[in-house]
Amino acid sequence: MISTYLKKIYPLFLSPKSKKQFEKIIFFTAIIAFIIHFTLIVLADLNYIQSSSYSNNGKGLNPISSIYTPFSIILLYEIYLLIYYLPTSITIYLGKQYEIIALILVRKIFDDLANLPIGSSYFDYETVEKLLLTFGGLIALFLLIFLFYKLSGNKPERTDEYECKDEKSRKFVIAKKIMSLILLLLFGILFIRSFSEIKDAGSLSMDNIIHLTYKMNNTFFDTFFTALIITEVLLLLFTFELSDHFNKVIRNSGFIVSTILLKLSFKAEGLLNVGIILVAVAFGVAILSVHKLYETKL
Numbered sequence: 575m576i577s578t579y580l581k582k583i584y585p586l587f588l589s590p591k592s593k594k595q596f597e598k599i600i601f602f603t604a605i606i607a608f609i610i611h612f613t614l615i616v617l618a619d620l621n622y623i624q625s626s627s628y629s630n631n632g633k634g635l636n637p638i639s640s641i642y643t644p645f646s647i648i649l650l651y652e653i654y655l656l657i658y659y660l661p662t663s664i665t666i667y668l669g670k671q672y673e674i675i676a677l678i679l680v681r682k683i684f685d686d687l688a689n690l691p692i693g694s695s696y697f698d699y700e701t702v703e704k705l706l707l708t709f710g711g712l713i714a715l716f717l718l719i720f721l722f723y724k725l726s727g728n729k730p731e732r733t734d735e736y737e738c739k740d741e742k743s744r745k746f747v748i749a750k751k752i753m754s755l756i757l758l759l760l761f762g763i764l765f766i767r768s769f770s771e772i773k774d775a776g777s778l779s780m781d782n783i784i785h786l787t788y789k790m791n792n793t794f795f796d797t798f799f800t801a802l803i804i805t806e807v808l809l810l811l812f813t814f815e816l817s818d819h820f821n822k823v824i825r826n827s828g829f830i831v832s833t834i835l836l837k838l839s840f841k842a843e844g845l846l847n848v849g850i851i852l853v854a855v856a857f858g859v860a861i862l863s864v865h866k867l868y869e870t871k872l
């Protein structure tokens with residue numbers, strides 16, 4: 575009965591067709607948001623509009639800061655892809671988490687570049703040094719993600735429950751699809767709640783919208799990664815029914831640890847944030863590499 579409902583509901587939101595439609599929406603929304611943000615910066619620079627966020631003392635007057643907005647929208651698409659690939663492979667699913675973290679770090683770099691004190695009477699060498707170290711952290715993270723996908727060897731191909739060879743595998747795919755729909759529902763709730771925070775602020779001013787965008791890391795992503803940890807614990811319990819192999823149990827447990835570390839990174843700032851991210855992804859790569867050794871040598 576559950577499988578029957580899944581065949582009706584699941585394709586509406588997480589089918590290849592719905593994925594392409596969502597891609598188009600994200601593409602056009604990101605372009606429009608970038609144009610609007612950039613236009614507001616130009617108008618503020620010409621003194622046509624007044625906003626504390628777009629004043630000479632504010633963070634938003636540098637045109638580079640307009641890149642922050644489309645990157646925030648692209649991050650929403652990465653979250654959708656994470657949910658989309660959950661029924662396909664746990665490894666690909668974790669890889670999408672790493673991609674989300676990498677994009678958050680890139681977005682932060684754009685924000686830091688927009689606020690560099692270049693041209694001012696006081697040049698903050700400490701800020702520049704931290705930014706350069708963040709650059710190095712991003713390159714290291716990019717390399718770690720490459721190694722992770724290289725080790726996984728998985729291609730993101732869709733798997734339906736009726737293609738499974740045994741009953742246990744079929745139930746596991748159904749369980750992952752149900753969790754995907756639940757995560758998608760949570761994604762929608764968090765997104766709507768973010769806009770309700772603007773309404774609660776009293777007005778739909780540009781200052782409130784900008785404040786919401788910068789606050790997203792501490793609310794939206796922090797809450798969503800908590801849900802991902804719960805999802806991975808449930809997946810670990812489901813895998814016990816499929817296999818009791820020690821290496822698979824340790825692999826999935828290690829993936830949970832990696833996700834927990836990623837969640838903790840949202841509480842850290844500066845280079846500590848980058849350090850925790852690198853440790854989290856490096857741990858995932860190490861766990862997967864040892865898992866592969868078990869599969870090839872035993």
